[in-house]
Amino acid sequence: MNIHEYQAKQLLAQYGASVPPGGVAATPDEAKAAAEKLFATGHKRVVVKSQIHAGGRGKGTFKSGFQGGVKVCSSTTEAFANAKAMLGQTLVTKQTGPDGRVVSKVLVEAASSIKKEFYLAVLLDRASSRPIVMASTEGGMDIEEVAAKTPEKIVKQTIDPAVGMMPYQARKLAAALGLKGDLIAAGAKLILGVYKTWWECDASLVEINPLCVVEAADGKETLMALDGKIGLDDNALYRHKNIQEMRDLAEEAPLEIEASKFNLNYIKLDGSIACLVNGAGLAMATMDIIQHFGGMPANFLDVGGGASKEQVTAAFKIILQDPNVKGILVNIFGGIMDCNVIATGIVAAVKETGLKLPLVVRLEGNNVVAGKKTLAESGLTLITGDTMADAAQKVVKAVAA
Numbered sequence: 001m002n003i004h005e006y007q008a009k010q011l012l013a014q015y016g017a018s019v020p021p022g023g024v025a026a027t028p029d030e031a032k033a034a035a036e037k038l039f040a041t042g043h044k045r046v047v048v049k050s051q052i053h054a055g056g057r058g059k060g061t062f063k064s065g066f067q068g069g070v071k072v073c074s075s076t077t078e079a080f081a082n083a084k085a086m087l088g089q090t091l092v093t094k095q096t097g098p099d100g101r102v103v104s105k106v107l108v109e110a111a112s113s114i115k116k117e118f119y120l121a122v123l124l125d126r127a128s129s130r131p132i133v134m135a136s137t138e139g140g141m142d143i144e145e146v147a148a149k150t151p152e153k154i155v156k157q158t159i160d161p162a163v164g165m166m167p168y169q170a171r172k173l174a175a176a177l178g179l180k181g182d183l184i185a186a187g188a189k190l191i192l193g194v195y196k197t198w199w200e201c202d203a204s205l206v207e208i209n210p211l212c213v214v215e216a217a218d219g220k221e222t223l224m225a226l227d228g229k230i231g232l233d234d235n236a237l238y239r240h241k242n243i244q245e246m247r248d249l250a251e252e253a254p255l256e257i258e259a260s261k262f263n264l265n266y267i268k269l270d271g272s273i274a275c276l277v278n279g280a281g282l283a284m285a286t287m288d289i290i291q292h293f294g295g296m297p298a299n300f301l302d303v304g305g306g307a308s309k310e311q312v313t314a315a316f317k318i319i320l321q322d323p324n325v326k327g328i329l330v331n332i333f334g335g336i337m338d339c340n341v342i343a344t345g346i347v348a349a350v351k352e353t354g355l356k357l358p359l360v361v362r363l364e365g366n367n368v369v370a371g372k373k374t375l376a377e378s379g380l381t382l383i384t385g386d387t388m389a390d391a392a393q394k395v396v397k398a399v400a401a
Contacts, residue, residue, distance in 0.1 A: 001232045004051045006107040007246045008228035011201055016193030017208075018186075018224045022109025024051070031083030034108035035076045042217060045111035046073050048082045052101040053251040055229075056093035063090040063100060072111050079108060104250060112226060117210035118177050119143055120191065120225075122198040131159040133195060135173045139210035165195040179223075183213065186223045194225070201243060202236030205229070255318050262314040264303055271296025272326040273395055274319040276312070278303050278337050286331045289388055295396035298325045305336040312345025316353055327358040327399040329391055334365030343371035347378045358383065358398035362391035 003011075009019040021038065025031035035046045050057050050069035057069035062085070069091045071082040083106050092100035117139030125132035136154045138146045146153055155176040157169045167188060174187030190211070198206040207229040214224050237244050249257055259266030265280070269287075273295045277283040280302050287297040299319065303311055319325055332342050346361060362385035363371045375382065383398065385391025 001234055001237060001243075001247055002053045002251070003230055003232070003243070003246045004053065004105070004107075004248065005049065005228055006051055006105070008206075008230040009107075009225065011230060011243075012194065012197050012206075012208075012225055012228055015196040015200060017190050017197065018193075018222065019228070020047075020109040020112055020224060020226065022046075022107055024105050024107055025083060026087070026105050028080045028084040028087065031087075031106055031108050032076050032080040035073065035079035038108070038110050039076065043110040044074070046079055047071070047107075047109055047111045048073055048079055048086070049107040049109070050086050050091050050103045051105040051107055052091060052093075052096070052103060053248070054091075054093050054095040054101055056095050057091065060091045060093035060096075060100075062086070063092065069093070069103070083108070101251065112212060112224060113215040114210075114212045114226070115215060115221060116213040118212070119146070119207075119209050120194060120211045121205065121207040121209075122195050122203070123205045125158060128158055130161060131165075131195070131198065133157045133159065133165065133169070133173060133191065135177055135191075135211075137177055139212065143209070159195070164199065165192060167192065170195075179213075183221060183223060190223050190225070197230070201230070201240060202233045203230050204233050205231040255321055258321075259301070259315075259318050262311050264301065264311060264315055264318070266302075266315075266318060267300040268322060269297050269299050270324070271298045272324055272399055274298045274301070274322065274325045274328045276301050276303060276315050276319065276328065276330045278305060278307060278332050278334075278342075282331065282333055286329065286388065286392070289392040290329065290396065293389075293392050293396045295392070295399060298322055307337065307342065307345070309341060309345040309348055312342060313349040313352060316346075316349035316355070320353055320355070320357075325357065327395050328355075328360070329385075329395040330359070330361045330363075331385075331388060331391060332361075332363050332365070334363070334368060334371075336366070338366055339363045339368040339371030340374055341371075343374035346382075347374060347380060350378075350380050350382075358395065358401075360385055360391050360395040360398065362386070362388060 006024045023034040048071045060069045066085045073079040086103045090100040119136040119139045121134045159165050170188035170191040174184045179187045208225045212226050277286050283302045360383045
């Protein structure tokens with residue numbers, strides 16, 4: 001699950017990372033009031049930031065013609081006007097696609113006098129199966145681009161999850177960023193706070209870009225997270241009711257919301273061949289082999305290792321809500337999964353939905369003989385595949401016919 005920047009900053013502040021003061025607003029009047037509070041406490045400028053689950057907001061364009069989803073303001077009048085131009089409007093960025101996202105909230109926070117920009121992130125390193133903290137002097141840039149062109153500018157610390165991140169590791173990263181004097185201690189404190197946020201919230205990613213050295217009102221330099229992105233592990237959300245409440249359904253695709261109600265992992269794509277598969281790895285391989293034989297997958301859909309008849313039926317209904325779907329490939333390898341349960345679910349789903357599209361089914365593994373018998377005796381018009389390649393070729397051919 002993803003959350004908004006303002007929500008990420010609330011969590012970061014809770015665990016000791018410094019963030020700019022500010023408040024969230026859903027109306028221009030609320031934005032003006034938030035700006036008034038900041039000006040009243042001595043801040044010279046404020047920033048009004050559109051809140052959507054996408055990057056590139058500052059360089060984005062609203063469909064209304066208004067330019068930029070991040071604006072620096074020198075007065076409450078400016079803050080009101082910019083919030084009015086953003087709220088309720090559709091912002092298009094390099095990450096939203098042409099449809100864009102509707103802005104329903106803005107973050108109004110104190111503008112900072114930036115001296116240096118850095119990058120900081122905590123994520124799980126799959127190679128070592130341990131948390132890793134990454135930092136770079138190239139803040140404000142696409143970290144993938146930095147990794148590709150100048151990988152030496154990225155420094156990493158692998159963390160032992162049994163003991164957590166140690167203060168010396170945070171100081172080592174702060175020093176690697178070129179921080180000096182008091183900023184070493186400030187940097188270490190912030191880095192430890194970011195790691196604690198990742199650990200305590202069961203996050204999959206905590207990213208600060210940019211992490212900045214800023215000049216405070218007294219002229220001293222300090223470190224602050226000027227932007228924040230947090231992705232949460234859906235499997236651990238049951239442990240965090242406060243974070244569950246941060247979910248913004250307006251930022252999610254309707255079919256993905258429907259799928260989550262049945263514990264199905266569904267992501268809509270742009271192709272015409274729908275996939276219903278058990279296991280994320282097999283789902284990825286299925287999409288690859290469809291493309292290999294000239295087709296395009298319409299979705300990623302993982303029903304998991306122990307899907308029920310009801311889940312299979314729900315999966316079919318979700319698939320069929322996509323008007324681009326011209327054929328369906330069911331690819332099941334039964335380990336824990338009982339192939340006959342899947343077969344029973346397929347029969348029930350086809351009958352309930354009145355499916356008219358080409359359906360190709362490939363079953364292998366646990367109780368496969370019973371599963372194939374159920375399909376054979378169902379009286380349904382479907383195509384069976386002996387192997388994954390065979391099934392993929394058949395569904396591509398059926399859709400093209």
